[in-house]
Amino acid sequence: MAFPITRLRRLRRTDALRSVVRETRLTPESFVYPMFVCPGEGIRKEIRSMPGVFNLSVDQAVKEAGETYALGIPSVILFGLPEKKDEAAAGAWAEDGIVQRATRAIKGEVPNLIVMGDVCLCEYMSHGHCGVVRASAQSLGAAAAAPPLTTEYEIVNDASLELLARTAVSLARAGVDIIAPSDMMDGRVAAIRKALDAAGMINTPILSYAAKFASGYYGPFREAADSAPQFGDRRSYQMDPANLREAMREIELDIEEGADMIMVKPALPYLDVIAAARERFDLPLAAYQVSGEYAMIEAAARNQWIDRDRVMIESLLCIRRAGAGIILTYYAKEAAKLLD
Ligand SMILES: [Zn+2]
Numbered sequence: 524m525a526f527p528i529t530r531l532r533r534l535r536r537t538d539a540l541r542s543v544v545r546e547t548r549l550t551p552e553s554f555v556y557p558m559f560v561c562p563g564e565g566i567r568k569e570i571r572s573m574p575g576v577f578n579l580s581v582d583q584a585v586k587e588a589g590e591t592y593a594l595g596i597p598s599v600i601l602f603g604l605p606e607k608k609d610e611a612a613a614g615a616w617a618e619d620g621i622v623q624r625a626t627r628a629i630k631g632e633v634p635n636l637i638v639m640g641d642v643c644l645c646e647y648m649s650h651g652h653c654g655v656v657r658a659s660a661q662s663l664g665a666a667a668a669a670p671p672l673t674t675e676y677e678i679v680n681d682a683s684l685e686l687l688a689r690t691a692v693s694l695a696r697a698g699v700d701i702i703a704p705s706d707m708m709d710g711r712v713a714a715i716r717k718a719l720d721a722a723g724m725i726n727t728p729i730l731s732y733a734a735k736f737a738s739g740y741y742g743p744f745r746e747a748a749d750s751a752p753q754f755g756d757r758r759s760y761q762m763d764p765a766n767l768r769e770a771m772r773e774i775e776l777d778i779e780e781g782a783d784m785i786m787v788k789p790a791l792p793y794l795d796v797i798a799a800a801r802e803r804f805d806l807p808l809a810a811y812q813v814s815g816e817y818a819m820i821e822a823a824a825r826n827q828w829i830d831r832d833r834v835m836i837e838s839l840l841c842i843r844r845a846g847a848g849i850i851l852t853y854y855a856k857e858a859a860k861l862l863d
Contacts, residue, residue, distance in 0.1 A: 598637035695719060
């Protein structure tokens with residue numbers, strides 16, 4: 524039955540009608556608010572490339588966590604800036620590590636807020652890579668006069684697993700509710716599950732950054748978490764942005780290894796990956812609206828080239844529509860206020 528019998532505009536006439544037929548709804552319950560915790564006291568330092576996002580000392584993070592919860596947002600995810608970095612990422616798994624301290628403080632003040640702990644080594648390694656770095660055999664064997672090789676170092680997979688597992692156990696002991704590994708080493712979910720179980724934490728779920736792409740959209744985060752690699756890039760462990768089928772394999776493997784929830788990162792440029800994952804897998808699915816996505820909206824809005832609030836809500840709604848039930852976003856608090 525086509526025009527003039529069918530007129531789709533009939534249901535678009537008023538706000539009330541549009542609301543009745545709306546297929547996707549955005550609510551603060553689906554948001555996770557990322558926070559960057561740093562040493563010191565009373566510190567609230569704005570990140571240059573992410574206006575409105577701050578490095579927070581533990582006391583300020585507790586305050587922010589309380590505000591987040593009061594806005595109806597059920598969870599935060601913590602990233603840490605340690606006092607010092609080394610070659611063993613000691614700050615990631617130390618009992619008094621920055622995220623461990625922040626977690627204890629937040630859980631003490633806002634016990635019902637779900638604290639997710641990002642598990643990675645890059646913020647704690649002096650070289651800024653997500654795993655253990657070893658000079659490759661190729662470069663060790665090369666003559667001094669030889670031209671520079673493309674691969675002069677290697678991110679060692681299996682040796683990194685032990686540190687990641689140790690970090691996960693340490694975070695769970697500090698009170699982290701959900702362990703979220705973001706490193707992209709092969710086998711990390713199984714290694715973390717095994718270590719958590721051995722430590723008696725059989726009820727701590729794992730949200731794996733299952734399909735994490737080597738993305739230019741992470742730029743501002745590296746300033747926020749002070750985690751830029753000192754040499755090379757992350758393309759030998761994070762995924763090629765060109766690969767959708769490989770993303771499905773990554774997710775499938777993480778599920779086999781024991782992931783309870785899965786994530787796609789970044790979000791907006793990867794809506795097809797989110798939709799494909801939603802179609803194929805039945806686990807809770809998260810997507811991370813990353814720093815570059817946030818920074819682009821902020822920059823354009825500051826130039827008055829776009830309507831900030833409208834684009835913010837639309838971007839989040841579209842991530843939801845693509846199939847993500849959980850959205851990690853720096854806009855969590857702002858969007859929750861607008862949706863109220
Ligand atoms: Zn990392």
